[in-house]
Amino acid sequence: MNIVDERRLMALNERPYGPGPVLYWMHREHRVNDNWGLLRARELAVDRDVPLAVAYGLAPDYLEAGLRQYAFLLAGLREVEHGLEAIGIPFFLLLGDPAEVIPDLARYLAVGAIITDFDPLRIKRGWLKRIAAEVQIAVEEVDSRNIVPCRAVSEKKEWAARTFRPKIHRLLPEFLTAIPTLKPQTVPWNLDWPANDWSQAMDSLKVSSDVGRLSGPRSGELAAGALLAEFTAERLSGYAVGRNDPNGGATSRLSAHLHFGMLSAQRVALVVIQADAPQEDKDAFLEQLVVRRELAENFCLHEPAYDSAESFPDWARRTLDAHQGDPRPYLYSRDELEQACTHDPLWNAAQREMLATGYMHGYLRMYWAKKILEWSKSPEEAMAVAVRLNDRWELDGRDPNGYAGLAWAIGGVHDRPWPERSVFGTVRSMSFRGARSKFDVQAYIQAFAVLPAPKMTKSFQRQGS
């Protein structure tokens, strides 16, 4: 029986396996352990009695990512290199457009198959399509991101969590299984290959230095595992009630490691299920980790316009259009928002948390995005600005969770109509007063009023596509 469930796999072209080695092209799941793509690649290599290699193509720019995100990524990849070296699997770091450097490497090594990661985002679908068309060998995608593979859970864009939840829960027992350990390479490589040059990798980037490096959190699989252990021991108990308090620190703060694929969501779920914590806390956490996170993947896979107002459902577009002429209490430019220069101290504090730490608490992400709608000329502009700021400053940005979260907050995606308000129409609104009734707003404002925001030298320019 195959190690990897066939429902995780999809052939990206109709070419046959060639006789050469197997190449695992890592572009989303940046880890050695609990990685179904890597397990599948090794299984294929063993079956065909050929060696396995892993390659990473470092794009010089990627959406809005800056130095903070690239530094986090590269630190994690160095750990991957060491982890693979320990079991005899070479790791090739290539610099340049992955859609060019990966086929070049495949030809140079005369590989027989490319196994790679699933990703629903347009930029990645574009890379995968180009590579699958260019090479003369089989290219296969493996979904290691979702516990229940995104393509298996539903073939269409789901309307809401309530339509998606039963589908996920029905399939969870089949997929939430133990994950095998990756075993050492069986056929050694005889290849003279220069050592990866990590400082040249950093120098090759063409990204804005405005988004400077962060002093934390620590990157990589080891740090992710430690964070998970700390969360389950110290904060999981109390998560159900505490998760909506930005001062309480009850959440896992695993989103950056999950986004960069340094931690498998399946591993997180297995650990949480076994943890010594009340069932209501485990259930509340798994609802976010499994249902909400995988619903976001479903949204991006089936909605090509996931990062724009075109993705909003008809009812939300109609009500937002009907309120287009409503007077806006305040209108802010993108730069004013970015530099946390609004009249609202809570919003400014949330923006400063994101600028200074690369993270914003989940409750405030909702408030932050909804206020951008309230203070923008149109929902289209609000969505564009929010996507750009979120992708640029959050360590976990450029992620399906972000696009779905912003489309939820600004355009009612996965939500339902609420009582009518100015500007929002029947899209759910949030207010400063509402926030004050939920948590100690002053304590949060104080915590982030004093943090220095990184200095911005110039108005930012979009990097990549």
Ligand SMILES: Cc1cc2nc3c(=O)[nH]c(=O)nc-3n(C[C@H](O)[C@H](O)[C@H](O)COP(=O)(O)OP(=O)(O)OC[C@H]3O[C@@H](n4cnc5c(N)ncnc54)[C@H](O)[C@@H]3O)c2cc1C
């Ligand atoms: C406007 C807006 C923007 C957002 N932008 C991002 C983003 O760029 N990147 C990102 O990863 N998440 C985003 N989210 C989702 C969520 O707010 C964050 O994942 C969460 O706050 C991260 O903190 P945590 O890891 O401590 O969460 P925890 O509460 O500990 O949750 C554990 C994990 O579950 C997942 N999760 C939690 N809440 C959600 C949710 N609402 N939707 C989907 N998955 C969820 C995340 O992977 C998270 O790490 C956004 C939500 C909104 C409303």
